[in-house]
Amino acid sequence: xxxxxxxxxxxxxxxxxxxxxxxxxxxxxxxxxxxxxxxxxxxxxxxxxxxxxxxxxxxxxxxxxxxxxxxxxxxxxxx
Ligand SMILES: [Zn+2]
Numbered sequence: 001x002x003x004x005x006x007x008x009x010x011x012x013x014x015x016x017x018x019x020x021x022x023x024x025x026x027x028x029x030x031x032x033x034x035x036x037x038x039x040x041x042x043x044x045x046x047x048x049x050x051x052x053x054x055x056x057x058x059x060x061x062x063x064x065x066x067x068x069x070x071x072x073x074x075x076x077x078x079x
Pocket of ligand 1: 009010011012014060061062063064065
């Protein structure tokens, strides 16, 4: 992790939620390897183990700041 990660945090609340995750509890909000802020919205048991259903965060759930552009995310995420 580098200091550059702080750039995505618009407010202290979001930053604390991401930073103060208890281990080994799965993060509910995290930053993916491609730089997209993601939020886990559900868990699913699959044959390959516990699966996470996550969704990119477009706006901060705490202060409403626009964090990411849907188009930019679509370009980063490929399925
Ligand atoms: Zn915020």
